[in-house]
Each structure stands twice: as C-alpha cells, then as structure tokens.
Amino acid sequence: MPIYVFWGEDDFAMNSAIAQLRQAVLDPNWVQFNFERIIGDRPETTIEGLNQAMTPPFGMGGRLIWIEEAIVTQSCAESLLQELQRTLPKVPQTSTLLLTTHKKLDKRSKSVKLLQKYxxxxxxxxxxxWKTEEIIKKVRQFAQDKEVKLTPRGLELLAESVGNNTRQLYNELDKLRLYGEKTNQPLDEKVVARLVAVNTQNSLQLAAAIREGNESKALGLVADLIDRNEPALRIVATLVGQFRTWLTVKIMVESGEKDERAIASAAEIGNPKRIYFIRKEVQSLSSQQLIKTLPILLELEVSLKRGANPIATLQTKAIELCRACKSSSRRGR
Known part of the structure; x- marks a missing residue:
C-alpha cells in the first residue's frame, strides 16, 4: 500500500527519507505536475490532499502527495475520519500518500488506528x-548503508563523537567514505580521531563531571551546551536517565548481585559487558547519595518547565548535584 506516515523530531533523518521517497516515486521531468506539498493542519487541506492522492499522475512516473504536520496523526473530526475511511483503502498504486508530523502518534485515536492498518x-x-548501544547500532547501520568499513573501536569512537546527531553522522560518514577509497582496510580509531569533529561538550560528559563532583567543569559544560542551543529539558532528560542507570546498578551491587546479565536487565542495558564499566563509575558513590540526586533533578525539571532561566537554573542545580556526589565520594575513600 503506497501510504506512509513519518513522525519524530529528527528532521534531518526524516528529510533524508522523504528525499529517497521522492526519488523513488517521481520522474524528474514530471515533478511539477505530480508532486504536491500540503500543510495538513486543517480538515479542508487534509481532504484536498486525500483527493489529489486519488488523481492519476500525468506523464511518466508516479504521483506523490505530502501532507505535512497532518492533524489526523493525533485525532480528527468524524467527517474527516469518514473521508479517511473512504480514501485510504482505495489509493491507487500509481499514487503515494505521505503524512508527516513531529508529534508522537496518538494511538488511542480512531484515525491513527486506521493509519496503522493501511x-x-x-x-x-x-x-x-545515554542509550549508547542503540546509538552504536544506528551508526553501524548507517555506515553499512554508505559502505564505510570501520573497525569495532573505530565504530565506537564515531558513535561517541557524534552521539545522536544524525546530520553530523551523515557528514562524518561522507568524509570517512572518501578517505576510505584510498585503502581496502577498515578505518580504525586513529583515522576516526583524525578526521571526525568530536562533539566534546555533551550532556553525558556533564553527568560524568557531576558524578565526580567537579563543579568548575560542570559549570563550563552547562554554559557550552546552552551556547550550542542544546534544549535545557533535553539536557535534564539525559541527566535523569544517566543517574537512574547509575542508581539501579549501585543498588543491585550493594544487594550482593554479581550476575552482570541480571544487573543489565534491571537497568535496561542491552550489553551486559557495560556493567563492569558502570560499576567502576559509581564505585565511590553510595546508593543513598544517588537517591538524593533525583529530587534535585526533579526540582530542576519543574523549574525549567515553569520558565526559569535555563543557564542559571542548570548551573545552580549542577552545583547542588556536584556537592551531593562529592560528599559521597569523600566518605567512600
């Protein structure tokens, strides 16, 4: 069925997929006749898009109708739902209907259930x-798609360098692919370190600085992250995820659990081998101190959602978190 729904906040990855779809569907000589981009934030424009999807293409190639920010991916009026029910099963094979949205789909709505069917x-x-295994898996898949051969350590270093930045990953892989044309050998970490622009200020490094009680480093990282327009709430989400992982592992270790697979399962970590390194990271911290960081992180999130100044609030709470971890570190020595 030539109907697609693309959703999510990663604009670069979504736009790349849309470009591939356009190339697959449209004949370049007939694009102006067979491609329509419609803002689907109103019922009437959505119905217009559905009607155009039912129209046969002109000339060569297929027809592509793109309904952007489609309201039907959330919910819709009964009249629009009926139009969807009438149209979706009958979209001709010569037409492709694409609906996109940045918002998460509302799977409770009748329109989304209908879209799931067709x-x-x-x-x-x-x-x-903080989901490093998933990032490494994504980097591996993209490297395969671009035919870039990397050693295991080269792959890991690339993932560490770009994080979840899809745009940077594409650009760095293009650079590595060009370099790799001169050799038949997989590119190792030395090559990656020379060629890849390392993203040295990220939220995981901020979490590590806080864990170490390094106030000056944490304050500098907060300033750098905000200067790079990193959303404050995204920084907080990373900190919360990292500290919860550390806390879960620490509680399991203190309870006497030695099975790394069991600890990894409790902490929702895909690769049990990472437990060895996480245990070392929290060795000087107590579970009680890690527990005390969670209310601070909650206060931080609430303050930001209420409109507090991002950099001032983040820096204030970063100091509180550093001091909590530092006091634990000192007692643990």
Whole structure:
C-alpha cells in the first residue's frame, strides 16, 4: 500500500527519507505536475490532499502527495475520519500518500488506528544520549548503508563523537567514505580521531563531571551546551536517565548481585559487558547519595518547565548535584 506516515523530531533523518521517497516515486521531468506539498493542519487541506492522492499522475512516473504536520496523526473530526475511511483503502498504486508530523502518534485515536492498518509507519526520533548501544547500532547501520568499513573501536569512537546527531553522522560518514577509497582496510580509531569533529561538550560528559563532583567543569559544560542551543529539558532528560542507570546498578551491587546479565536487565542495558564499566563509575558513590540526586533533578525539571532561566537554573542545580556526589565520594575513600 503506497501510504506512509513519518513522525519524530529528527528532521534531518526524516528529510533524508522523504528525499529517497521522492526519488523513488517521481520522474524528474514530471515533478511539477505530480508532486504536491500540503500543510495538513486543517480538515479542508487534509481532504484536498486525500483527493489529489486519488488523481492519476500525468506523464511518466508516479504521483506523490505530502501532507505535512497532518492533524489526523493525533485525532480528527468524524467527517474527516469518514473521508479517511473512504480514501485510504482505495489509493491507487500509481499514487503515494505521505503524512508527516513531529508529534508522537496518538494511538488511542480512531484515525491513527486506521493509519496503522493501511500505512507504513516510521519513527524518526532522537535516540536518548545515554542509550549508547542503540546509538552504536544506528551508526553501524548507517555506515553499512554508505559502505564505510570501520573497525569495532573505530565504530565506537564515531558513535561517541557524534552521539545522536544524525546530520553530523551523515557528514562524518561522507568524509570517512572518501578517505576510505584510498585503502581496502577498515578505518580504525586513529583515522576516526583524525578526521571526525568530536562533539566534546555533551550532556553525558556533564553527568560524568557531576558524578565526580567537579563543579568548575560542570559549570563550563552547562554554559557550552546552552551556547550550542542544546534544549535545557533535553539536557535534564539525559541527566535523569544517566543517574537512574547509575542508581539501579549501585543498588543491585550493594544487594550482593554479581550476575552482570541480571544487573543489565534491571537497568535496561542491552550489553551486559557495560556493567563492569558502570560499576567502576559509581564505585565511590553510595546508593543513598544517588537517591538524593533525583529530587534535585526533579526540582530542576519543574523549574525549567515553569520558565526559569535555563543557564542559571542548570548551573545552580549542577552545583547542588556536584556537592551531593562529592560528599559521597569523600566518605567512600
């Protein structure tokens, strides 16, 4: 069925997929006749798009109708739902209907349930920075797509360098592909380190600085992240995810659990081998101190949602978190 729903906040990845779809569907000589981009934030424009999808293409190639920010991916009036029910099963094979939205689909709505029945639904969301296994998996897949051969350590270093930044990943892989044309050998970490622009200020590094009780480094990282327009609430989400992971692992270790697979399962970590490194990271911290960081992080999130100044609030709470971790570190020595 030539119906697609693309959703998520990763604009670069979504736009790349849309470009591939356009290339696959449209004849370049007939684009102006067979491609329509419609803002679907109103019922009447959505119905216009559905009607155009039912129209046969002119000339060569197929027809592509793109309904952007489609309201039907959330909910819709009964009249629009009836139009969807009438149209979706009958979209001709010569037409492709694409609906996109940045918002998460409302799976409770009747329109989304209908789309699930007839459409190919694809998610384009940023991987949380603390989910390193998923980021490595994504980097590996993109490297294969671009035919870039990397050693295991080269792959890991690339993932560490770009994080969940899809745009930077594409650009760095293009650079590595050009360099790799001169050799048949997989590119190792030395080559990656020379060629890839390392994103040295990220939220995971901020979490590590806080864990170490390094106030000056944490304050500098907060300032750098805000200067790079990193959303404050996204920074907080990363910190919360990282501290919860550390807390879960610490509680399991303190309870006497030695099975790394069991600890990884409890902490929702895909690769049990990472437990060895996480245990070392929290060795000097107590579970009680890690527990005390969570209310501070909650206060930080609430303050930001209420409109507090991002950099001042983040820096104030970063100091509180550093001091909590520093006091634990000192007692643990």
């Amino acid at each position: 459409a190919d639904i694809r998610e384009f969301s940023f991987i949380p920075p």
